[in-house]
Amino acid sequence: MLRQAKGGFSHEEWMEEALALAKRSVGIASPNPRVGCVIVKDGALVGKGFHAYDWLDHAEVCALKEAGRNARNATAYLTLEPCCTAGRTGPCTRALIEAGVARVVVATEDPNPAVNGKGLEQLRKAGIEVDTGVLQQDARRLNDGFARHIRTGVPFVNLKAAASLDGRIAPAPGTAPRGSPVYLTGEESRAEVHRMRHGVDAVMTGINTVLQDDPLLTDRSGLKRRRPLLRVVLDSGLRLPMDAKLVRTVQEDVLVFCTVAPTERQRGLEAMGVRVERVDAEEAHPDTAAQRWGDPGRRGGVSLQQVFRKLGELNVLNVMMEAGSQLNGSALTGGHVDMVTLFYAPMFLGTAGVPLLQESIAVPHSSSQPVVETFGADVRVETWLRDPWA
Numbered sequence: 001m002l003r004q005a006k007g008g009f010s011h012e013e014w015m016e017e018a019l020a021l022a023k024r025s026v027g028i029a030s031p032n033p034r035v036g037c038v039i040v041k042d043g044a045l046v047g048k049g050f051h052a053y054d055w056l057d058h059a060e061v062c063a064l065k066e067a068g069r070n071a072r073n074a075t076a077y078l079t080l081e082p083c084c085t086a087g088r089t090g091p092c093t094r095a096l097i098e099a100g101v102a103r104v105v106v107a108t109e110d111p112n113p114a115v116n117g118k119g120l121e122q123l124r125k126a127g128i129e130v131d132t133g134v135l136q137q138d139a140r141r142l143n144d145g146f147a148r149h150i151r152t153g154v155p156f157v158n159l160k161a162a163a164s165l166d167g168r169i170a171p172a173p174g175t176a177p178r179g180s181p182v183y184l185t186g187e188e189s190r191a192e193v194h195r196m197r198h199g200v201d202a203v204m205t206g207i208n209t210v211l212q213d214d215p216l217l218t219d220r221s222g223l224k225r226r227r228p229l230l231r232v233v234l235d236s237g238l239r240l241p242m243d244a245k246l247v248r249t250v251q252e253d254v255l256v257f258c259t260v261a262p263t264e265r266q267r268g269l270e271a272m273g274v275r276v277e278r279v280d281a282e283e284a285h286p287d288t289a290a291q292r293w294g295d296p297g298r299r300g301g302v303s304l305q306q307v308f309r310k311l312g313e314l315n316v317l318n319v320m321m322e323a324g325s326q327l328n329g330s331a332l333t334g335g336h337v338d339m340v341t342l343f344y345a346p347m348f349l350g351t352a353g354v355p356l357l358q359e360s361i362a363v364p365h366s367s368s369q370p371v372v373e374t375f376g377a378d379v380r381v382e383t384w385l386r387d388p389w390a
Contacts, residue, residue, distance in 0.1 A: 011105055014040055014077045015134045019107070021050040021059070022079045022142055026199050027225035028052045031315035033080055033110075033146040035059040039067045039101070041074035053226055058083065060092040064099045072100035079139045081110040081132075084119040093122040103129040107139030111147035111389055140389050145200070145317035148338060148388035154312040156388055158339040159321045159328060160196065161356055162189065162378075165344060168353030169325065178214060184345040188376035194221040196341070197229060200318035202255075202311060206301075206327040207235035216245050217322065228253040230316060234302050234327065236281060238265055242272070250274055257302045257310075279306040282330070301327075304336050325358040333361050338386045344379045 021036030029035070029051045037059040039047035047070065049062025057065070060082050064071050082092035082104070096104060104123055109116050109132065123130050140147070148156035161169050162184045169184070176182050183190065197203055198221040205217060210233055219229040231246055231254045238258040240247065242265075246254050250273040258266075259281040266276045280303045311319060321331060331337050342356075368384040 009040075009043065011077070011131070011134050014038055014075075015079070015105065015107055015139075017045070017048070018077045018079050019135060019138055019142070021048055022139070024050045025052060025059075026142075027223055028054070030145075030201055030227065030317050031149070033143045035078070035080045037063040037079070038077045039063045039071055039074050040077065041067075041070050046070040046074060056089055058089060058092050061089070061095050064095055067099075073102045075103040075105060076101050077105045077134075079107045080143065081106050081108065081115060081117075081119045082123070083110065083112075083115050084122050085114055091119075091122075093119050093126075096123065097126045097128065101128060103131070105131045105134055107134055108132070108136045108389075111143070112150045144338070144388050149312055149315075149317045151388070152312075154308040155201070155316045155319045156338050157308070157319045157321060157331070157336055158196075158200070158341055159323075159331060159337045160193070160341040160343075161322070161328065162343040162345060163356055164347050164349040164353065166348045166350070166353070167356050168349035169356050170354040171349055172352035173212070173354065178212060181213070184347065185343045185378045186345075186376040189343045189345075189378045189380070191221075192375050192380070193343075194219060195223070196320060197221065198223045198225060200229070200320045201227065201316040202230035202232050202319045204232040204234065204319050204321045205323045207233060207237075207239055208326060209322075209324045210235075210240060210244055210246065212324075214245050215322075216249060218249070230255055230311075230314075232257070232307075232311070232319070234304075234307065236260070236301050238263060238269075238276070240265075240269060240274070242268060247272055247274055257307050259302055277310060279303050279310065301330060304331060304334050308336060325355050329357040329361055332357065338388060339382065339384050341380065341382045343375070344381065346377050 018036040018038045022034045025034035032051060032053055035051045037049050038045055047063040047067025049059045051059045082096060084091045084093045120130050145156040163169050170182060197219040203217050217231045233256045235256050236259045238260050240256055252273055255275045257277050257279050269276055282301050282303050366383045366385060367387045371382040373380045
């Protein structure tokens with residue numbers, strides 16, 4: 001049982017301060033984890049820090065530099081276990097030991113197998129008192145992408161969609177002209193989606209969505225990010241129009257996966273700055289339309305397994321899917337989705353509307369209780385299908 005921290009603040013309250021700092025790492029720490037640290041002595045905050053990739057210094061080192069001599073015999077609150085290996089910087093465990101901190105309170109262990117538990121053991125061997133598990137779930141949610149990627153080599157995938165109350169994601173096809181936005185949800189929800197985009201490394205869609213909606217898929221949150229949001233299109237037959245908004249606004253941030261051999265269109269797209277990657281085709285099953293989402297009726301879509309593996313090699317930790325019913329069904333059927341986020345709008349679109357999933361699939365098992373939140377008149381429901389920390 002943790003004792004009450006000195007000065008009236010509980011350990012949970014100090015950890016909340018560290019978590020608030022860790023949230024400032026969103027958008028600027030990837031591919032490293034989001035980490036916050038506060039250093040407390042005699043009930044007073046003497047140092048704080050969070051990690052930004054370009055700063056090199058980890059959160060602990062930033063906080064220790066601010067604390068200076070006050071770090072001796074102080075308590076450090078960390079949202080993630082300190083690293084004990086040398087990478088671009090030295091081990092944070094050594095920095096904490098040399099600074100003379102008396103106690104370290106950690107929200108969660110590091111999912112990196114090279115660190116997991118070893119950093120805490122080094123601190124204990126140096127005579128530092130160590131406590132763990134304070135606001136653990138909150139800390140883990142901040143780094144689901146890091147945990148998934150460091151353990152498997154593939155990114156954490158969040159399938160996001162706006163839907164009507166009867167489970168439709170768009171009006172009947174042909175209702176609106178190409179490129180005309182059709183919003184089911186209100187301004188509050190759309191602003192939240194941009195904040196969600198800010199928190200991921202890549203956003204993914206299928207060619208059918210591009211051909212119908214002509215989206216930008218940019219991060220318009222206005223928040224600082226270190227790397228541009230990677231805009232990924234799955235386009236087995238390489239039908240991406242040269243005049244698509246994605247192409248016209250490319251700034252080395254559009255990646256297209258296809259299955260066809262190099263063509264004149266590919267050379268044209270690459271000349272405009274679009275990166276084109278060839279992967280194998282998903283094996284097409286005649287009884288499963290979802291397997292043909294990339295180019296329905298003619299060939300299998302791109303191999304999602306290869307797509308996510310290649311994104312992992314690019315140090316993409318988090319992907320948000322914003323796609324249509326075919327790609328949604330294929331990703332869920334293939335077990336590639338870690339989390340589902342649905343924004344429900346207070347309307348019905350009827351049976352002619354486009355369904356969330358093209359066909360029935362086996363219902364995935366949810367690994368957590370749904371998180372429900374309102375944005376204006378809309379309701380967001382989030383559920384995790386897989387725990388990347390398990």
